[in-house]
Amino acid sequence: MTKKTPRLNYELVVIGAGPAGMSAAVEAANHRLDVAVFDMQPAPGGQIYRNLEGNSAYQSNLTGILGSSYFDGAPLISEFRSAKIDYFPRSTVWHLRADGAVGVTVNEACHLIRAKYVLVASGAMERPAPFPGWTLPGVMGAGAAQTLIKASHAIPSGPTAIAGTGPLAILVAYQLMKMGLDLRGLLLTSNFSMRPGKSVALLQAWPEIREVFKGLKWLGALSRHVPIYTGVDNLVASGEDRIENVTFQSRGKNHTLSVGTLLVHDGIVPLFELMADAGCQLDWFSGETYWMPHTNAWGQTTCARIFAAGDAQGVGGAKAARIRGALSALEIARLANQLSQDRRDFQAKRLRHQLKKFLSLRPLMRAQFPEGLSATLLPPETIVCRCEEITSKTILDAHRAGATTINQMKALTRCGMGPCQGKMCAPTATRVLSSVDQIPIEEIQSYRARFPGRPLSLGQLAQMNVSPEFLQNAKIDQEIDKPQLTGTAQ
Amino acid sequence: MTRSSDIIVIGAGIHGLSCAFHLACEKRAVTILEKDVVGQHASSVNAGGLRTLLRDIPEIPLSLESQKRWENLDQILGSKLAKPAKVTTNVGQIGIAVEASEMEWCKSRANETKRLGYDYEEIIDRKELDKLIDNLSSECLGGIIARKDGHASPANATQAYRSAASAAGVRIHERVVIDRITRKDQQWIVHTDDGAFEAPVVVNCSGAWGHKVAESVGDRLPIECQALSMMVTKRVGFNITPVVIGIDQPLSFKQTDIGTLVIGGGIPAKPEPDLSTSKPYAERLIESAKTLTRFFPSFSDVQIVRTWSGLEGFTPDRMPIIGPSTDAENFWHVCGFSAHGFQLAPETGFRVARSIVNNQVDNLIAPFTPSRFQIIKKVS
Numbered sequence: 055m056t057k058k059t060p061r062l063n064y065e066l067v068v069i070g071a072g073p074a075g076m077s078a079a080v081e082a083a084n085h086r087l088d089v090a091v092f093d094m095q096p097a098p099g100g101q102i103y104r105n106l107e108g109n110s111a112y113q114s115n116l117t118g119i120l121g122s123s124y125f126d127g128a129p130l131i132s133e134f135r136s137a138k139i140d141y142f143p144r145s146t147v148w149h150l151r152a153d154g155a156v157g158v159t160v161n162e163a164c165h166l167i168r169a170k171y172v173l174v175a176s177g178a179m180e181r182p183a184p185f186p187g188w189t190l191p192g193v194m195g196a197g198a199a200q201t202l203i204k205a206s207h208a209i210p211s212g213p214t215a216i217a218g219t220g221p222l223a224i225l226v227a228y229q230l231m232k233m234g235l236d237l238r239g240l241l242l243t244s245n246f247s248m249r250p251g252k253s254v255a256l257l258q259a260w261p262e263i264r265e266v267f268k269g270l271k272w273l274g275a276l277s278r279h280v281p282i283y284t285g286v287d288n289l290v291a292s293g294e295d296r297i298e299n300v301t302f303q304s305r306g307k308n309h310t311l312s313v314g315t316l317l318v319h320d321g322i323v324p325l326f327e328l329m330a331d332a333g334c335q336l337d338w339f340s341g342e343t344y345w346m347p348h349t350n351a352w353g354q355t356t357c358a359r360i361f362a363a364g365d366a367q368g369v370g371g372a373k374a375a376r377i378r379g380a381l382s383a384l385e386i387a388r389l390a391n392q393l394s395q396d397r398r399d400f401q402a403k404r405l406r407h408q409l410k411k412f413l414s415l416r417p418l419m420r421a422q423f424p425e426g427l428s429a430t431l432l433p434p435e436t437i438v439c440r441c442e443e444i445t446s447k448t449i450l451d452a453h454r455a456g457a458t459t460i461n462q463m464k465a466l467t468r469c470g471m472g473p474c475q476g477k478m479c480a481p482t483a484t485r486v487l488s489s490v491d492q493i494p495i496e497e498i499q500s501y502r503a504r505f506p507g508r509p510l511s512l513g514q515l516a517q518m519n520v521s522p523e524f525l526q527n528a529k530i531d532q533e534i535d536k537p538q539l540t541g542t543a544q
Numbered sequence: 545m546t547r548s549s550d551i552i553v554i555g556a557g558i559h560g561l562s563c564a565f566h567l568a569c570e571k572r573a574v575t576i577l578e579k580d581v582v583g584q585h586a587s588s589v590n591a592g593g594l595r596t597l598l599r600d601i602p603e604i605p606l607s608l609e610s611q612k613r614w615e616n617l618d619q620i621l622g623s624k625l626a627k628p629a630k631v632t633t634n635v636g637q638i639g640i641a642v643e644a645s646e647m648e649w650c651k652s653r654a655n656e657t658k659r660l661g662y663d664y665e666e667i668i669d670r671k672e673l674d675k676l677i678d679n680l681s682s683e684c685l686g687g688i689i690a691r692k693d694g695h696a697s698p699a700n701a702t703q704a705y706r707s708a709a710s711a712a713g714v715r716i717h718e719r720v721v722i723d724r725i726t727r728k729d730q731q732w733i734v735h736t737d738d739g740a741f742e743a744p745v746v747v748n749c750s751g752a753w754g755h756k757v758a759e760s761v762g763d764r765l766p767i768e769c770q771a772l773s774m775m776v777t778k779r780v781g782f783n784i785t786p787v788v789i790g791i792d793q794p795l796s797f798k799q800t801d802i803g804t805l806v807i808g809g810g811i812p813a814k815p816e817p818d819l820s821t822s823k824p825y826a827e828r829l830i831e832s833a834k835t836l837t838r839f840f841p842s843f844s845d846v847q848i849v850r851t852w853s854g855l856e857g858f859t860p861d862r863m864p865i866i867g868p869s870t871d872a873e874n875f876w877h878v879c880g881f882s883a884h885g886f887q888l889a890p891e892t893g894f895r896v897a898r899s900i901v902n903n904q905v906d907n908l909i910a911p912f913t914p915s916r917f918q919i920i921k922k923v924s
């Protein structure tokens with residue numbers, strides 16, 4: 055392992071080496087920018103192309119299981135590897151500031167460095183979807199299960215069910231079935247009815263219709279071996295020390311399955327904490343029920359130095375992420391005087407054309423896979439915040455005592471105060487609070503995000519490496535031109 | 545439509561709520577106007593320290609009385625409301641000396657308070673320190689202790705005062721923006737984006753914005769808005785009951801009942817009062833982490849999970865401004881608590897209410913009159 059340490063200044067810091075981060079870094083390096091990329095994984099690829107290099111070297115039946123769209127990431131990864139980029143695998147960014155300050159841990163040591171521009175390409179996480187029993191051992195995210203397949207070829211053992219919605223739930227079910235797992239059921243909350251709105255969405259998705267066929271192929275193959283339940287509701291996991299049974303309703307009928315593992319998935323939501331920490335404006339996107347950063351067509355946030363691309367900017371999938379990363383890099387290259395406006399626009403034109411095609415699938419996704427597990431009301435005793443073991447009832451009690459914002463509720467209940475910094479409970483806590491008096495989400499607000507975004511030790515902080523410039527500089531927000539915020543990229 | 549009451553309190557921090565509660569207990573109709581939400585600022589985010597130790601001499605009587613109120617909070621607010629506030633007293637706050645000069649200073653301080661007739665501060669040596677706290681580094685020499693001191697949960701204590709005030713009939717209006725304040729026929733009229741409110745008496749409890757509110761009636765208070773940082777760690781297995789503060793070192797720290805370490809100590813954060821927020825600076829907290837690991841080397845591996853900061857009003861002499869305006873009639877200021885006002889809130893609210901009802905400034909709060917800054921006013 056390299057013992058490289060980051061320099062104290064960069065022109066561009068990219069957070070995340072998934073498709074958005076890699077393509078942005080490559081594009082920026084091509085325009086002679088001085089780029090550093092920080093990523094938590096041991097190798098480039100992000101969630102979608104996780105361990106792709108490793109899995110390509112390892113010829114096995116995994117190749118067929120992970121599918122061609124996984125291996126599509128190979129050329130980008132090799133471009134990234136050969137570009138002139140300061141790449142730090144296994145590093146964790148825990149702080150971001152509007153002035154371009156970036157707090158990062160590399161090889162256990164903390165650094166506070168400064169970037170002229172920052173691109174947040176930290177992706178998305180699975181939407182937490184609590185239901186009674188969701189904290190029992192044996193219940194895990196379908197995305198987390200896929201991570202295990204890609205990273206260590208491990209699969210759950212014993213009878214398993216998959217519950218939730220979205221293409222990832224179906225894909226993981228398909229992959230696990232092909233790997234020979236004992237799948238007892240695919241429990242989909244969607245009911246796949248074809249209402250008029252959905253047909254419009256289907257037409258809009260025409261440019262990407264091959265993707266739709268792929269999904270139908272997976273479902274078709276699954277239906278021959280695994281019972282598929284649709285319109286699933288009232289999901290409950292139960293068991294003594296770990297999950298033993300899952301009960302649910304499907305189209306009005308009750309079912310119970312004995313399982314050792316339950317994988318759940320309810321779509322994904324942007325990871326925006328670092329941008330919230332920096333003070334970037336967040337918008338509530340009701341279409342997908344999540345917070346996302348307010349960005350312009352180049353991914354620039356309301357903090358002029360900070361850009362967002364890929365799923366961190368708003369969920370759009372791997373292909374769109376790659377384009378959005380490149381678009382941000384073009385604008386950053388222009389701001390850094392490495393590219394004229396005309397050249398930027400010329401190069402962006404082709405990219406925008408592709409982006410439109412890739413994003414055409416989103417309306418259909420939204421219509422066909424609305425959030426399911428997290429759409430129903432929570433029973434009062436259900437745990438919302440795992441770190442502090444706070445139930446839905448506790449949140450409602452705080453609301454009754456006068457807490458209307460999520461931060462007031464947090465102060466009174468400790469909900470969101472644990473090591474995950476509220477990432478795991480924010481969507482649910484928001485939902486619980488807004489369910490009572492229909493308080494608008496904007497009034498509930500999002501959790502205040504403050505560093506460290508990931509835990510760091512007192513000793514690490516005490517020995518943090520900081521540029522002298524920081525310590526002298528009392529005025530930390532060096533102003534640069536305010537961005538023009540017209541139209542979002544979605 | 546103008547809504548009238550006997551008293552308008554501006555600001556729903558713990559001071560505004562405490563004043564309003566005690567005024568309501570005196571059968572006064574009270575309205576609180578809060579620009580954000582109850583307890584959003586200093587009152588809910590502070591370190592929760594209940595410290596009489598090392599108070600400025602004029603503050604000692606008020607602080608000692610306030611400590612008794614904290615101890616009896618269940619009798620004042622009712623046990624149901626007081627319980628979540630987790631008032632923990634008699635665990636002690638200790639100022640620890642790591643330099644010989646700090647130890648000397650502690651001794652002279654203890655002598656001074658003794659000479660003034662107070663016996664609540666006591667010098668302790670290293671042996672006594674070891675009885676009270678484990679894991680201390682060999683650098684710690686001894687210190688000064690106030691054995692009755694302790695801590696409480698700031699958000700829940702503030703909430704307790706809110707519930708008590710509401711139950712006593714106080715009307716609380718949140719998210720109300722004050723436009724201007726005018727005077728007509730012995731009445732103050734507070735014009736807001738939610739209409740006008742009027743009352744013969746106004747109490748300015750607006751914390752870090754104290755000088756702004758004062759300005760709207762022509763008073764110039766020398767308050768500076770600053771922000772202070774805090775951090776908290778994961779739950780740890782140590783067992784530390786007293787609150788520990790540094791003498792010349794920037795440190796104030798304690799372990800909560802659930803095991804987390806809450807670390808403060810006057811580390812400045814970035815104030816953004818116009819946005820109603822503030823942010824800790826990572827580079828300034830290095831100092832704080834260094835000090836803590838100097839006192840407790842074994843804390844080095846403990847993980848920090850969160851940091852936060854809060855806005856507070858500071859005065860030039862670091863003592864609060866409590867009392868009626870010298871120029872604006874029946875307009876009271878209760879602000880500028882300079883980072884140690886949480887502990888003072890129960891007694892201050894009681895004394896201010898009593899002073900307003902009796903139309904006579906109570907002795908215990910007299911030293912904090914706004915008029916002590918006359919000279920500064922003329923110079924600036």
Ligand SMILES: Cc1cc2nc3c(=O)[nH]c(=O)nc-3n(C[C@H](O)[C@H](O)[C@H](O)COP(=O)(O)OP(=O)(O)OC[C@H]3O[C@@H](n4cnc5c(N)ncnc54)[C@H](O)[C@@H]3O)c2cc1C
Nearest residue numbers: 555557559579585587590591593750751854881885886887
């Ligand atoms: C990080 C930190 C740690 C601290 N630690 C301790 C400690 O350990 N022990 C201790 O005793 N003290 C401590 N303090 C100090 C203590 O928190 C404060 O002195 C105390 O809470 C002040 O209460 P307040 O009601 O005056 O202010 P606040 O709680 O700030 O309330 C003032 C309210 O007025 C409102 N307001 C302002 N302007 C207007 C307007 N124009 N219209 C309407 N409303 C307005 C504000 O929105 C705010 O809600 C600490 C402070 C901080 C910041």
